[in-house]
Amino acid sequence: MLQQILFLSTLVVATYFIRRRINFIAGAIRLGKKTVVDSDPRRIRNLLLVAFGQRKMFVKPIAAFMHLLIYAGFILINIEVLEFIIDGLLGTHRVFAPVLGQAYPILMNMFEWLALGVLISCFVFLARRHLIKLPRLNSPELTRWPRMDANLILVSEIILMLAIFTMNAADQILQGRDSHYTASGSLVLSSLLIPFLENFSTTSLVVIERSAWWFHILGILGFAVYVTYSKHLHIFLAFPNTYFGKLEPKGQMTGMPVVTAEVKSMLGLEPVVAQPPSEPGRFGAKDVIDLSQQQILSAFACTECGRCTAECPANLTGKKLSPRKIMMDVRDRAEEVQQGKSIGSTAYETKSLLGDYITKEEINACTSCNACVEACPVLINPLDIILELRRYVSMEESGAPASWNAMYQNLETSFSPWKFSPTDRFNWNENQNKS
Amino acid sequence: MKSVSTLAEFAARGEQAELLFWVGCAGSFDDRARKVTKAITLILDAAGIRYGVLGTEENCTGDPARRAGNEFLFQMQAVNNIQVLNGYGVKKIVTACPHCFNTLRNEYPELGGQYDVIHHSTLLQQLIDEGKIRLQEGGTFKGKKITYHDSCYLGRANSIYEAPRAVLQALDAELFEMKRSRAKGLCCGAGGAQMFKEPEKGNKDINLERTEEALATGSGTIAVACPFCMTMLRDGVKAKEKEQEVQVVDIAELVAASLKAS
Known part of the structure; x- marks a missing residue:
């Protein structure tokens, strides 16, 4: 008894x-x-x-x-x-x-x-x-x-x-x-x-x-x-x-309909719809609240086996990036924020996922090659998170590396990532005719 | 040699091209990649395909901007391109760049651009299989050792592993796989807009790591199917001082060199 x-x-x-x-x-x-x-x-x-x-x-x-x-x-x-x-x-x-x-x-x-x-x-x-x-x-x-x-x-x-x-x-x-x-x-x-x-x-x-x-x-x-x-x-x-894992081809990035609406109205393709003022919202991700629930779930599903990091070309060649660490950081930060919220402390607000956990050097080293995604036995996608962080850096902070900013400028002015005159784009054909 | 027509010229003649050859920025401006562009036009002509290009109306797909994080710029490029493509009523696109291929095929549909997009490796395989192009028997590459480097945006990103290999097999070449290949293939180091910046601090450049794997197969030819992989591996071969013995070539160039005169 x-x-x-x-x-x-x-x-x-x-x-x-x-x-x-x-x-x-x-x-x-x-x-x-x-x-x-x-x-x-x-x-x-x-x-x-x-x-x-x-x-x-x-x-x-x-x-x-x-x-x-x-x-x-x-x-x-x-x-x-x-x-x-x-x-x-x-x-x-x-x-x-x-x-x-x-x-x-x-x-x-x-x-x-x-x-x-x-x-x-x-x-x-x-x-x-x-x-x-x-x-x-x-x-x-x-x-x-x-x-x-x-x-x-x-x-x-x-x-x-x-x-x-x-x-x-x-x-x-x-x-x-x-x-x-x-x-x-x-x-x-x-x-x-x-x-x-x-x-x-x-x-x-x-x-x-x-x-x-x-x-x-x-x-x-x-x-x-x-x-x-x-x-x-x-x-x-x-x-x-x-179950929630990505079904699209691995090369396909997640769309941003907010940007599409803006781009189309800028180009005069769609009338500017007076939208009710919604929450400001960020472009890309600075912190865990900017990620999707599915992405945070995947951080909790990670068992840190490191198959992703073992396949990562950046990591293999001594760069700071480790896809596994990206997932561990997301989990740690999510726990920190949730802990703060549950005890009513605001200390977590002084920190963020990008900056205090994951540095720009890490995300800038990624070649988006999908080796980490391919390697994960449970369909975790560290790449999507890295790309969301990059979106924040580029669009909210304008903090991309200088050469990327130069590449952006080339795209804006010459419609090519290199600084060539757009009128020269078809020159390969003239050369062909001469030969 | 036939001159290449633009879709504008097709339209002016009241005609429609059956295929658009999307040349891409590398294929248009990069000296080495231009040779691949020319090889493809040779093959398309040999196959008797009525194809056109956009010429100066073509803009970057926006892939490097998107991967680097600038979604606005990507979508500006994309929406502009889609307007041009839809304006000409384009149905089918072939491109030699896996990055253009991925963006056009997977990322343009949700912005209003629906096309049947194929990579040149797939097209080459089809043309060979259907007998639309004929290769010289006992051609230049018969029995030569060739290794194929998987482009991430063709392989893992879009699961195209066999088409480029089938093309090499059709050349009677002896295909040697690298230590890491197909789904486990190692990146050349250029993807994700790395092409347009210096690598981050590390103890080795990725293209050297990959070049070493390619050289280890003992092949005299490293076949690629991507203009960025081409640049990275050529740099790697140069750094290893092997450019005399080892050539880096696109699969289209290999096919073009083996075309049977008709």
């Missing part, structure tokens, strides 16, 4: 924190401009293939396979977590065993094999970070917290999996000694641990089994709270992010 009350209160506390955090993140996403999204059938297809099916992960097959193990482990072992929660609330033990009958040991064995897969994958992933030192996992933008975040996730997964094995081993011994322990059938992997545990007294085994049980479920609940603070949020947000 005491255990049930304790469990219920833990569940309530965890739910409270998760809910609070979800509201916070939703608020941060809503800082952005509302995006109208069509219901193109390709969206569902992307969600199923890219997020659920992880299609783009398989560009790197080995990493993809191990990631798949952790992912499948995460989803399937959650069925066991459901049993944990019911057991925790009702004071039962392995409540699914009688219901599932013959299928139960098969299912549990499958979970154990998956758990082993998760365990191995997590060790390999830790090794990639610390022994192999994969460049994209050791870039400068991965400061203390992002590194810590990655390690915490991997280490806690390892501990959680070890807890499952310990619990199942103790449980199997207890099944022969105590009628409360429902027969689970033989579990191949955890029974390998039985020799280490079978000399313990029943009381100590109950303590071990209960501790491992509590450790596992507390770990899971703690993890659920922690995930909302972590880069690991991609396990949920990859799904909406692939």
Whole structure:
């Protein structure tokens, strides 16, 4: 009974924190401009293939396979977590065993094999970070917290999996000694641990089994709270992010209808419509509020894998730009603004995304080559954000590099980015006639 | 050699061109790119296509302004161009510049310019496939080692990877892929209006990185399909002091050089 009350209160506390955090993140996403999204059938297809099916992960097959193990482990072992929660609330033990009958040991064995897969994958992933030192996992933008975040996730997964094995081993011994322990059938992997545990007294085994049980479920609940603070949020947000991802050809930039109306009236193509004075609005983006909700969502969906940065030609040649850092900055800034708003502080207003987080040097280095967009396994588009920031610099600040301003001037006066006389444009043809 | 007619001349004769060849600023002004322009006119003539150009009525599509952030300037250029194009009733456009191609094809429609736009690599492939142009058998490039550099605005931006390769294959050339190619192809460093400014501070220029990958294939010819890639890779080859052994050429030039006299 005491255990049930304790469990219920833990569940309530965890739910409270998760809910609070979800509201916070939703608020941060809503800082952005509302995006109208069509219901193109390709969206569902992307969600199923890219997020659920992880299609783009398989560009790197080995990493993809191990990631798949952790992912499948995460989803399937959650069925066991459901049993944990019911057991925790009702004071039962392995409540699914009688219901599932013959299928139960098969299912549990499958979970154990998956758990082993998760365990191995997590060790390999830790090794990639610390022994192999994969460049994209050791870039400068991965400061203390992002590194810590990655390690915490991997280490806690390892501990959680070890807890499952310990619990199942103790449980199997207890099944022969105590009628409360429902027969689970033989579990191949955890029974390998039985020799280490079978000399313990029943009381100590109950303590071990209960501790491992509590450790596992507390770990899971703690993890659920922690995930909302972590880069690991991609396990949920990859799904909406692939759904909302860009469907147009990658080369197509987002239009600006406000500018079109103005240009057309300037050229006398459309009558100037007296529009009701709307909010002034900025050209391009200076801060997160100028981005779209979809763009902020994508920053929360980023798991900082760095495939984008590893492919970025600017980054590869030592420029400051890192597409991953663009996404991390958008997220950090969105959280900062939302935090300020929720506690009623205005300190965030003295800063902005462009300038305090992302510098002009970074966005000016971009070749708009779409390598980052192509590389992202969950359809995040750092390029669109970079281009929005450039629009702000050019149109609101007139702060583009001097040579770009010269190029603009050439376009205005000679209709070519170079300073050639427009009357010479067809000279190539005269030359051809002479030859 | 036939002279190239402008759409204005077509209109004056009461005729309509079946195809507009959008030359682009590089193809009009850049000495090296002009050779590509001429190669394309040769091919179009050989295929017997009634094509026209805009001549001095053509303006920059606005791509560099848009990528650098000046949307006003882009749209001013675009709307002006669209007026000219719609005025002539243009239906189909071919261009040798992937940046013009991307802008005309993907970005003009929402400003009122709806055209069937193809890149010259696609057109060349079609002409070869349909037998409208015939290439010399055992031509100059038979068995030569060629590597193809994917332009970002053709490849990733518009998913055109195979057409230029099919053209090279039709020349009987031996195609060697670089370490990074197709969807993973490395940019030449010119896109996003980088062509019109000095690179930001770094430890290497992007075109050198890419040139090294191209040279590593051991090919004597680096084929490109973009005037900006052409400039960047030529500069790279020069910097590596390989201009004697390695040539950077557009796929249209290769085709033009192999045309069978009819």
